[in-house]
Amino acid sequence: MKFSTLYRSGKFGLSFELFPPKTAVGDMALIRHVKELMKFGPDIITCTYAAGGSTRGKTLDVATRVHATHHVSVASHLTCLASSVDQLREYLDEAAQRGIENIVALRGDPPQNESRFVPTKGGLCHANELVTLIRTEFPHFGIAVAGYPEKHREAPSMEVDLANLKRKVDAGADAILSQLFYDNEDFFRFRDRCGTLGIEVPIVPGLLPVTKFQQVQRITSLCGAKMPGDFLQALQAQQDHPQAQAEIGIEYAIQQTQNLIHAGVPGIHFYVLNMSQAATQVLQSVSRPG
Numbered sequence: 001m002k003f004s005t006l007y008r009s010g011k012f013g014l015s016f017e018l019f020p021p022k023t024a025v026g027d028m029a030l031i032r033h034v035k036e037l038m039k040f041g042p043d044i045i046t047c048t049y050a051a052g053g054s055t056r057g058k059t060l061d062v063a064t065r066v067h068a069t070h071h072v073s074v075a076s077h078l079t080c081l082a083s084s085v086d087q088l089r090e091y092l093d094e095a096a097q098r099g100i101e102n103i104v105a106l107r108g109d110p111p112q113n114e115s116r117f118v119p120t121k122g123g124l125c126h127a128n129e130l131v132t133l134i135r136t137e138f139p140h141f142g143i144a145v146a147g148y149p150e151k152h153r154e155a156p157s158m159e160v161d162l163a164n165l166k167r168k169v170d171a172g173a174d175a176i177l178s179q180l181f182y183d184n185e186d187f188f189r190f191r192d193r194c195g196t197l198g199i200e201v202p203i204v205p206g207l208l209p210v211t212k213f214q215q216v217q218r219i220t221s222l223c224g225a226k227m228p229g230d231f232l233q234a235l236q237a238q239q240d241h242p243q244a245q246a247e248i249g250i251e252y253a254i255q256q257t258q259n260l261i262h263a264g265v266p267g268i269h270f271y272v273l274n275m276s277q278a279a280t281q282v283l284q285s286v287s288r289p290g
């Protein structure tokens, strides 16, 4: 299944995002959790990409293994960071050889101690250029790109960010996977504004159910997603009670997911952080369209 056909078929598209584990223990745990997640019949499982070193190959290894074990379609994320165009081509070649049908095409974040993205010599500056490269030279891939309901951190305004999102779609992206968010109104506004600009590809909300407050605080501070006041206060009141945090977070995610489904979203992309419990509880509690 490719991003190009999945949402357009009228089927509700369910996808899970994994990351390459750093240890053998993490690898074993991932196998267990993916088996649990497969009970919900995901359409596509994606695996994130970190530029450089062994993690680059690890993305392909995880995607290939999930595909071979569960016969589910997979997507490799790919970023422009630290790669020349030739290296990107090599990666795409290998992904195709391994039976990977989809690419989530991204620019990538600047490395931890750097404040801005610096393109590699002979590399690309923005994700729209990566989409163009894939569409032109590897047209068989389905392509998804990132969209930001609360604006990308570096963009000077929502207008500019949406114009840049449109470049990615015009370059040939099949679908938009959103950055995580906790206020559905942000997503609906974003979706409406995309529509006004003539962005017609499916826009899929990305959700990260809160199970560990501190962990999610760290993630949201990096990506700039805000938490609605009531939700934040409820979690803050349970700083020292992990079980209560997870209960509040899952209940919130259930309501958020159900509300998005009622609003007719084409699918949901869950940031599962290589775990299955939260997505399991959410998916067991909502009614998904067929």
Ligand SMILES: Cc1cc2nc3c(=O)[nH]c(=O)nc-3n(C[C@H](O)[C@H](O)[C@H](O)COP(=O)(O)OP(=O)(O)OC[C@H]3O[C@@H](n4cnc5c(N)ncnc54)[C@H](O)[C@@H]3O)c2cc1C
Binding pocket: 047, 048, 049, 050, 051, 077, 078, 079, 104, 105, 106, 107, 108, 109, 110, 125, 126, 127, 128, 145, 146, 147, 152, 153, 154, 155, 160, 161, 162, 164, 165, 167, 168, 177, 178, 179, 180, 206
């Ligand atoms: C669903 C999803 C999956 C992700 N997976 C990964 C992953 O696997 N690995 C990883 O490292 N990171 C990942 N990220 C994070 C992502 O790499 C960062 O958010 C990064 O800062 C921006 O990537 P992008 O593809 O949106 O970049 P771009 O679309 O290139 O946008 C980056 C910034 O540049 C601006 N811009 C875009 N195009 C142009 C242009 N042509 N001219 C001028 N300005 C422009 C945009 O407005 C924005 O401010 C993911 C994010 C999401 C939402």
